[in-house]
Structures are given as structure tokens and as C-alpha cells.
Amino acid sequence: MTQADFLKAPFADPIELPELDLTGPGRFYNRELSWLGFNWRVLEEAKNMRVPLLERVRFLSISAANLDEFYTVRVAGLRELAHAGNSTPAQDGLTPAEQLVLINEDARDLMQSQQAVFDSLRQEMSNENIHLLDHSNVPEADKPFLLDVFLNKVFPVLSPLAVDPAHPFPFIPNTGFSLALQLERRRGKRSLMALLPIPQQIDRFVALPSVNGTHRFLPLEELLLLHLDQMFPGYTATGHCAFRVLRDSDLEVEEEAEDLVREFEVALKRRRRGEVVRMKISANAPKALISVIMRELHVTSDEVVEVNGMIGIADVKELVIDARPDLLWPNFTPRVPERVQDHDGDMFAAIQQKDMLLHHPYETFDMVVRFLKQAAADPDVVAIKQTLYRTSKNSPIVEALCEAAEEGKSVTALVELKARFDEAANIRQSRRLERAGAHVVYGFVDWKTHAKISTVVRREGDQLVTYTHYGTGNYHPITARIYTDLSFFTCDAALGRDATKVFNFLSGYIEPEGLENLAISPSGLKQRLLDSFEAEAEHARAGRPAEIWAKMNSLIDPEIIDGLYKASQGGVKISLIIRGICGLRPGIKGLSDNIRVKSIVGRFLEHSRIVCFGNGHGLPHKKSRVYISSADWMGRNLNRRIETLVEIKNDTVKAQITSQIMAANLADVAQSWVMKPDGHFDRATWVDGEFAFNCHRFFMENPSLSGRGSAGAKDVPQLTHTDD
Structure with missing residues (x-):
């Protein structure tokens, strides 16, 4: 598999959509209809004969549960606005009442299709x-x-x-x-x-x-x-x-x-x-x-x-x-990184050797739990700080924090009470932590704390060394079995200082200054992205390679979308992997000629957030700029939440993200859907019997670059090369 095979296919010829006002609301696609489109894709997996029968039943269940939550939250909000006579349009120009009409029409079709799929699955189950x-x-x-x-x-x-x-x-x-x-x-x-x-x-x-x-x-x-x-x-x-x-x-x-x-x-x-x-x-x-x-x-x-x-x-x-x-799906056991095994399970020793990025669920989330359990038991550890947005009912993370507090370590836990549908669980966890002696803080009333950060301060000789974990997902061992997320472990002093400043902000409202490798919302993360889009456009105007790869769950923030449109018009090639909601319209002549969007729906739920900039060298390249993030590109994440955007500078981790993770996602055919300018998605097609690359299978079969131990990373398959 080479870069040319999968990643250098030409962008589709842009089309014209004269019926849309591309200088006004027509340049955006409606958020709610886009979400319904995602749930149609989930339901399609219940009809996908390449998926095992009972897993198709599970996809049907997920589709129905998703639709229930959509109605109790999103539709409920629109309904309240419409009943109050609010006619303020969404960014795509539709009023609440107009959106409700379209939603109800599409949702009723979806519910009818769910029943038809259930009838079909019921017959197949009877045959089994x-x-x-x-x-x-x-x-x-x-x-x-x-x-x-x-x-x-x-x-x-x-x-x-x-x-x-x-x-x-x-x-x-x-x-x-x-x-x-x-x-x-x-x-x-x-x-x-x-x-x-x-x-x-x-x-x-x-x-x-x-x-x-x-x-x-x-x-x-x-x-x-x-x-x-x-x-x-x-x-x-x-x-x-x-x-x-x-x-x-x-x-x-x-x-x-x-x-x-x-x-x-x-x-x-x-x-x-x-x-x-x-x-x-x-x-x-x-x-x-x-x-x-x-x-x-x-x-x-x-x-x-x-x-x-x-x-x-x-x-x-x-x-x-x-x-x-x-x-069912064939059984899969997540890997323990070889480097951790080389150090007999000692997470601190493995991180000391060099930065390490784990790709869940392919590498086990148990390493995150082990990191905190080891910290709780280590007499040289003096302090632990941890954000908790979502976690499991009998959380081993909370158990480790309680144990550390009971051992006399300084433990600070930021518990987010506003994690939708997990509020009650988080209240219980906060009570438990307080009883153990931990300092529990709740962050801000106006802003949710969605950042995923953990720090462990350890006495080593006459120094205090900060070990830091930055994640793209939640500290939830159960969802980590099916969500694809990234866990970045480092003892880099600058990244440790950045994390400490963020915790001081959460506990004491001291807005951080002088962040070295980190941008946070709501203060600077969006602007960092917009400046990076413009920097890529400058490279394009100067005749240098200019490229952006990004992966996330949702893209609807209008300033970000307009920034991507502007970069596309400046000649930047933009490849987006958006699992769920996408308000950007790709492939429209004069607006988004150089943007393509795909969605991956398969065995695992794509959840990691990544953005890569060619930085004048194209992608992938060792001189590119690579970030992982807790934030989707939505108004709530960029304007009303505490989120992180972490720059990755370790060469091996950068190569893992660009030449393994992003390249494989972009190369995927078997689980991919391609977005059209009208906002709808078509399943990627291939001839029966033809090889169709499946990124989930690739990750299940191949270790991650940065987790390799004494064997080294040279034999780990990559889908691309990293140019000099």
C-alpha cells in the first residue's frame, strides 16, 4: 500500500449549485438534517450484509437510541423556540418552525425504515x-x-x-x-x-x-x-x-x-x-x-x-x-504496547524513554488506568490532577484517585457536572472523591470542561517531574473498547507546565498566559485554527505545497467553515473526515473546489480529533504541524467549553498520526461515505471481489509506531512515507 495508491487520487470536479446563495446562508448545510443523515448511515450498517447478523441488530438499536436522544434534546429545543414564536434563522437560513417540518418528515421516514429493517433482521434471526x-x-x-x-x-x-x-x-x-x-x-x-x-x-x-x-x-x-x-x-x-x-x-x-x-x-x-x-x-x-x-x-x-x-x-x-x-464480530483483544512490556509494566519508565501515543481501542485503555493506579501506589508521587467529564459507574480511574488521596497524596479532580445524561453519575463520583480526601472542583458555571488532561507529579532525585496525559476521549474504560481515541503520554516539561496552567485556570480562574505547546478554548483555540488555515493559504500563494487533513465528529462552526472555504479558494487541498454532523458543503465551484469530506461508520465509533497542516511541505511530512484535540469544530466547543489543542512535536508520534492513523482513515473504502455538495452522503463503492481497504482491520492487525519497544518501529506498516 503506497501513498500514491490511496491518498493522491484527484479531488472530484467541483459542481455549480446556482439555486444556493453561496454568499449567504446557502453556503451552510443544516445541522439537524446533517445529524439525521448520520443516523441514516448508522441504520444502513444494520442492512450491510458484510456485517455479522447480531452486530446489525446492534446498529439498529444504536440508530433508535440516537434518534430518541435527538428528540429529547435537539428537537425539544427547537420546539420550545417555535412555540415561543422565535423565528431567528439558523446559520443555513431555516427558522425553528421550518426545521421542525423537515426534521419530522425525515425522522418519520427513518422510523419507518427502522421498522422495515427490524422485520428483515427478525426473519434472518429466525433463520438462525x-x-x-x-x-x-x-x-x-x-x-x-x-x-x-x-x-x-x-x-x-x-x-x-x-x-x-x-x-x-x-x-x-x-x-x-x-x-x-x-x-x-x-x-x-x-x-x-x-x-x-x-x-x-x-x-x-x-x-x-x-x-x-x-x-x-x-x-x-x-x-x-x-x-x-x-x-x-x-x-x-x-x-x-x-x-x-x-x-x-x-x-x-x-x-x-x-x-x-x-x-x-x-x-x-x-x-x-x-x-x-x-x-x-x-x-x-x-x-x-x-x-x-x-x-x-x-x-x-x-x-x-x-x-x-x-x-x-x-x-x-x-x-x-x-x-x-x-x-458477532470476531473477538478482538486490545494490545499492550511493547514498550510498556519491555519495562515490565512500568508506565513512568516507558514514558521516560520517549513520548508515547496509544490508539484506542487497538491499544488497551488499561494503560491509562495503570498510569493512575501506579501513581496512587508510588511513594515518590506527590500530586495528581485529573479532569473527569464522563467515566464508568464503578470507575477504576476514580478508585485510583481515591486511593491516592487516602495515601496522603495531593489529589485534585475537576468533575464536570454538565456532561449530558451523565450528570447524576458525576455527582456520585464527586461525593466519593470528597469522602476520600480529594480536592473536588466543578470548573465554570457558564462553560463545560471538556478537556481530557491528567498530570502526575513525581519526585525524582532532587527534581519534580510532571508526567502528563492528554486525551481526545473520555476517561471511560467501557466506551474505550469501542470508541477510537488517542492517549498521548509525555514527561516533556513544557507540556507539563501547560497542563498545570490549565488546571490552575479550572480551579482558581487564573487565565493561563504563555502556553507553550497548547491552545485552549474559549480563549485562543479557534484563532489558532483560523491562523493555521491562513498560513496554509500563504504557502499555496507562494507556490509551496499546501494541505490540511482533519478528523473529528462534527463541523458546524460558521467561522471555521468560512476559514476552510477561504483556504480552499486560496489553493489549499483540504481532506476532512467528519463522522457525524457537517455544515460545510464540499466540492462547490468557486466556494469549496479543494475540499472533500468523508464519514467512516464501522465496527468502532470514530471519536478522535486530529488536525494536520502541511506547513509548506504537503502531507505527510516530518516538518508538518500536527495537533490532537478534545474539541470538535462546533460553536459550543470553541466558544463555550474548556478544550485543548495539543501540538505534537515528537517525530515518531507525528509519523504515527499522519502516516498511520490519518492516512489509513483517508484510505478507507470499506466503511466510508462520501459527502456530496447537497449535504447527502453516498457509500463508497467497489466491485464485489475487489480489495476494499478497511482502516479498522488495518489498526487491529498492526501495532502503533510510538508504542513499539526494543524491536523498533521500522517494521510497522505505514500507508505513506514521511518525506525529508
Whole structure:
């Protein structure tokens, strides 16, 4: 594989789009529609026959869960603006009301497609002896088992609720899933309406005993329908339907809250009671039930989605069973870097040797945990500082910090309370750290702290040496198994000083001055990027090679997009890998002739943020300027969050980023989608039987350059060469 094979293919010929005002809002693509486009790509993986069957079921679940969150946050916000009469347009020119119309149209198509995909997958699963039953086709032989499950594992947590003047319609929480029942008393024929909330504390699918290797499941709502007589003795069901609600889940916090933790605890309780933004209900439900439910939940017809199929498709992830490894991705065990092994697991010794960049999940996240655990146990370590944005419930990171504090080390933890949907977990972790004796700070009320930094100060002889970790992802061992992220370890003194200044900013509001290898938002990161775009354009105007490679999750900041347009018009070749939302329109004549955009959706979730500048030499090159970052190029990241942009100066790490990571991502065909000027993406195509390069497979099979040990890096495959 050579650079010429994959990376020097010509850019597509730019096209004209005369219907767009390219000097005004038409130069941007709508954020919400772009996000829906990403979720369509996720759903397409559920139809991709090259993906194992149960992994396709998982992609379907992810698509449904993504759409739920989109409605509870983004659509909820637009809905609130529209209801308030706000007609301020987004950067693409669409008002909130106009966006809602387009979103609802596209989202309804997406939900219909999800049902069609589920029907197809259900048939394929049945062909593989994985069956999903309903209450009408349960074999008689299984009914005693199901009755036992119902009486002993479900019935104790059920709360059947009559609905009449003496029993008002109950509150249904966010994501609440319920059966609505029309009942008739066998004696006297008296009618009754009742609700049966389906407990979220119980698995959605009941596994029946396996017979001859056959796996069978019954949805929980079907189990309840099978045993209505146990809950409503003397009544007959004359009609029923299922419905599920999504509520506004965004949080508003008083800026002057005296106790930020307490304020968030109250806000989390409010989240459950937000207004309903979408309700799914069984198709062909009795009209009387629909009328009562809509009236009591205050929903309008445009907020109701009738579902001819399964409600709550996100729950199908429970059908991804370990008992069928033949229908899952082949097992992959992340590597321990050879250099760490050469030093018998001593992270400090490995970092002392030279800077090291780990590429997760291909290199194990356990090295990050080991770094902190070793620091906690090392008597020469005097201080640890750590940011925590998202982490796991029983976090080994938090455990190590607590152990260090209990050992008498100075431990400072910056816990971000505003990490959406992880606020409650972060409050619990902060309480635990405080009990252990750590200094816990919460940063800023106005700005989220999204930077991923850890420092360990160690006494070595008569010196204090700072070991620093900069990451592009969260300190979360579970998500690190599926998110591709970068962990950069260094004991470079300048990078340690930069990290210390950032921590002083977070804990004491002392704005850092004189940062050496670091730029942070909201104060200077965006300007550093814009200046770098212009510097590349200067190289182009001077006749030197000019190129930008960048990789991130989302690109929507208008100043950044305009800066990229300007660089493209100046002759800079720009290759972008944007997994999710992209508001930039590539390949438009006179605007973005020299910009191409691709998205990679595959086995692992692309999450690392990287930007490389040719610096007058093109890419890849040892004299290029290379950065890793915690920030996507979005307004919230660049203007309202604490983020980092870390320049990489170690030659081996730079080569790893440009000639391995970025080159492989740009070379990928098997998992890639190419963005068109109209904002839509087409799957990269290849002829069946033809080799299609897969970057995830490449990374799984080949070690990282900077993690090599005594064997050296010369035999590690690279997709490009680094010119002199």
C-alpha cells in the first residue's frame, strides 16, 4: 500500500449549485438534517450484509437510541423556540418552525425504515434459530415457565392503574413505556380504562428455555398481555395499545446557584417531568384510547407517531447474545504496547524513554488506568490532577484517585457536572472523591470542561517531574473498547507546565498566559485554527505545497467553515473526515473546489480529533504541524467549553498520526461515505471481489509506531512515507 495508491487520487470536479446563495446562508448545510443523515448511515450498517447478523441488530438499536436522544434534546429545543414564536434563522437560513417540518418528515421516514429493517433482521434471526414470539403464539408447553417468571420476577414490581374520575391519569416519565387497556367486567359489563406501566428495571425481553440450540424471546409487554387475568381478575380486555413518550431532557441551571451540585440534583428530577416532545403508539389502537392518551399528555397529532411494529426498538440490543459468537464480530483483544512490556509494566519508565501515543481501542485503555493506579501506589508521587467529564459507574480511574488521596497524596479532580445524561453519575463520583480526601472542583458555571488532561507529579532525585496525559476521549474504560481515541503520554516539561496552567485556570480562574505547546478554548483555540488555515493559504500563494487533513465528529462552526472555504479558494487541498454532523458543503465551484469530506461508520465509533497542516511541505511530512484535540469544530466547543489543542512535536508520534492513523482513515473504502455538495452522503463503492481497504482491520492487525519497544518501529506498516 503506497501513498500514491490511496491518498493522491484527484479531488472530484467541483459542481455549480446556482439555486444556493453561496454568499449567504446557502453556503451552510443544516445541522439537524446533517445529524439525521448520520443516523441514516448508522441504520444502513444494520442492512450491510458484510456485517455479522447480531452486530446489525446492534446498529439498529444504536440508530433508535440516537434518534430518541435527538428528540429529547435537539428537537425539544427547537420546539420550545417555535412555540415561543422565535423565528431567528439558523446559520443555513431555516427558522425553528421550518426545521421542525423537515426534521419530522425525515425522522418519520427513518422510523419507518427502522421498522422495515427490524422485520428483515427478525426473519434472518429466525433463520438462525433466534425467535421472537408474541403472546398469541406462545407454545402451551412454555406457559408454566412464563407464569412462574411473571409471578416471581415481574408481578411484584407492576402497578396497574385505573383511569377514572377518582384515579386521574398518572404521570408517565421520560422514555416511559405503557400498555393502555380497555377492559370490560364479565359480570355487569361495566367498562374500565387502565394503564399498565412497563417497568424499566426489568429486561425488555424474557428468554425462554433453549431447545436444541434454539433461542426464543418474548417481549415483556407480550408477557403482560398473556397474564392480564392475573392483574385484572374478572375483566376481559376489549382493546389495548402500547405507547412510549419522550420528554424534553435538556437542563437549565440557574447561573448564580449557590450550590451547583444541589442545583443539578434538582434539575435532574425536572428532566423526568419535561414536556412530551414525541409519543409513539401502536398502529390501529382503539380511537377512544388514543384520544384519552393524547389529551392527558397534551400532545398534538404532529407529535404522535403510529408504529406498525415494535415500539422502543433501542431495546433490541438485548437480543445481541454472547451464545452466538458466530453471529458477532470476531473477538478482538486490545494490545499492550511493547514498550510498556519491555519495562515490565512500568508506565513512568516507558514514558521516560520517549513520548508515547496509544490508539484506542487497538491499544488497551488499561494503560491509562495503570498510569493512575501506579501513581496512587508510588511513594515518590506527590500530586495528581485529573479532569473527569464522563467515566464508568464503578470507575477504576476514580478508585485510583481515591486511593491516592487516602495515601496522603495531593489529589485534585475537576468533575464536570454538565456532561449530558451523565450528570447524576458525576455527582456520585464527586461525593466519593470528597469522602476520600480529594480536592473536588466543578470548573465554570457558564462553560463545560471538556478537556481530557491528567498530570502526575513525581519526585525524582532532587527534581519534580510532571508526567502528563492528554486525551481526545473520555476517561471511560467501557466506551474505550469501542470508541477510537488517542492517549498521548509525555514527561516533556513544557507540556507539563501547560497542563498545570490549565488546571490552575479550572480551579482558581487564573487565565493561563504563555502556553507553550497548547491552545485552549474559549480563549485562543479557534484563532489558532483560523491562523493555521491562513498560513496554509500563504504557502499555496507562494507556490509551496499546501494541505490540511482533519478528523473529528462534527463541523458546524460558521467561522471555521468560512476559514476552510477561504483556504480552499486560496489553493489549499483540504481532506476532512467528519463522522457525524457537517455544515460545510464540499466540492462547490468557486466556494469549496479543494475540499472533500468523508464519514467512516464501522465496527468502532470514530471519536478522535486530529488536525494536520502541511506547513509548506504537503502531507505527510516530518516538518508538518500536527495537533490532537478534545474539541470538535462546533460553536459550543470553541466558544463555550474548556478544550485543548495539543501540538505534537515528537517525530515518531507525528509519523504515527499522519502516516498511520490519518492516512489509513483517508484510505478507507470499506466503511466510508462520501459527502456530496447537497449535504447527502453516498457509500463508497467497489466491485464485489475487489480489495476494499478497511482502516479498522488495518489498526487491529498492526501495532502503533510510538508504542513499539526494543524491536523498533521500522517494521510497522505505514500507508505513506514521511518525506525529508
